[in-house]
Amino acid sequence: MTTDRIYRAAILIIGDEILSGRTQDKNISQIALWLNVQGIRLNEVRVVSDDMDAIIAAVNALRTSHDYLFTTGGIGPTHDDITVDAIAAAMGVPVVIHEEARAILEGYYETRGGINEGRLRMARVPQGADLIPNKMSGAPGIKMGNIFIMAGVPHITAGMLDALTGTLEGGLPVLSEQIGCWVAESEVAATLSQIEKAHEGCQIGSYPFYREGKSGANFVVRSTDAHKLRHCVDALIDGLKQMGYDSTAGGI
Amino acid sequence: MTTDRIYRAAILIIGDEILSGRTQDKNISQIALWLNVQGIRLNEVRVVSDDMDAIIAAVNALRTSHDYLFTTGGIGPTHDDITVDAIAAAMGVPVVIHEEARAILEGYYETRGGINEGRLRMARVPQGADLIPNKMSGAPGIKMGNIFIMAGVPHITAGMLDALTGTLEGGLPVLSEQIGCWVAESEVAATLSQIEKAHEGCQIGSYPFYREGKSGANFVVRSTDAHKLRHCVDALIDGLKQMGYDSTAGGI
Incomplete structure (x- = not known):
């Protein structure tokens, strides 16, 4: 049902590569355009580095002041991917292996060299989280409360947004x-x-x-x-x- | 003198056009790359809308937690350009006409239809501010304490960064x-x-x-x-x- 209520979202971009200027961000614009179609207004964006304290502070500030928080970046297999740990810490829950994510990754990597420690990292979620399907590559996104944890690579993020289309309550689009x-x-x-x-x-x-x-x-x-x-x-x-x-x- | 001290900067992007997805931001990347050459580390970016309270809150959060704050957007001649008013309010000072800026604008517009109320808006600064030269168009940027108030249009911002090159104290570049x-x-x-x-x-x-x-x-x-x-x-x-x-x- 469409009401007069205004739904507001924030984006948190996580990544040294944006702050160093190495990578030109493309996620703000694509998420903003997608949000508007969902009847959700993008109200604020923050970009922070791959730093645990900085991510936790920004997550807590933005998730409590907005209907929805979308994060991009830091959910890959390498040591600099700490988004899941930071969001779990922000929510005060442990990190657990999501069994469905593990099964997806095992299937995906079956013909690609097999599962390993790094790849299994991508099955880790804050306890209580659901998955966001990723049709572009193996690792799923994560939905934790009102937080949507997505990839940093724009075309993978695009696929996750596609999977979320029509699932979020919104109001009148601008x-x-x-x-x-x-x-x-x-x-x-x-x-x-x-x-x-x-x-x-x-x-x-x-x-x-x-x-x-x-x-x-x-x-x-x-x-x-x-x-x-x-x-x-x-x-x-x-x-x-x-x-x-x-x-x-x-x-x- | 180069020391071990790390100099940290934040960027505040002001503009509905970024949050609506209409405009793909190009300033984060160009300012980030420029900062690194100055030996200054970009630590955080925020994007807020053309909203007085949102700008004031972000300015106060970022200027007190960083050595330098760079803002882009909202310093043009139109009604949606409220950055100067918001920063003055954040600093607790009135907005005044900067006489040198007025002279620059009068000179620039002499052969371009003359000065008018909208154009004179671009001579308004928080009391106590200095100007940042703008060789691309008439309206200068503004330096107020540790805040550098720059244009939203990327090539004008580039010219202002050029004018600031070598003037800010920094540490070791990354x-x-x-x-x-x-x-x-x-x-x-x-x-x-x-x-x-x-x-x-x-x-x-x-x-x-x-x-x-x-x-x-x-x-x-x-x-x-x-x-x-x-x-x-x-x-x-x-x-x-x-x-x-x-x-x-x-x-x-």
């Missing part, structure tokens, strides 16, 4: 419509502000760019109400027109 | 060396762990991939000590070799 305009945003800032104020329940975001030697901006109007959204977008198109600027539906 | 290997990381997890334990002051990160129909991994060894780094990398190459795996310098 609808958005974008229009583009060849104008410096600073030229029309007052107009944007007035139009947003006149349209309760709508937010207008302004995203400037400089291309082909000239200034432009895309304006994104967001609302959970399709009717209000339409009115606000129309008012914005009119407002820009009155200032002498044509806009392009969908953005430039 | 050196890193990567080797690649066509092996499933789960095959060699125990070896990685043993080698890391035997080489104090070195960390080994393992970053798996699946390409051309086979599993591989890049291993990144990190240390502030070039000598220790060399030893650890050599031990890793040897260890992999003993298991029958050749490695490729620089990664695959």
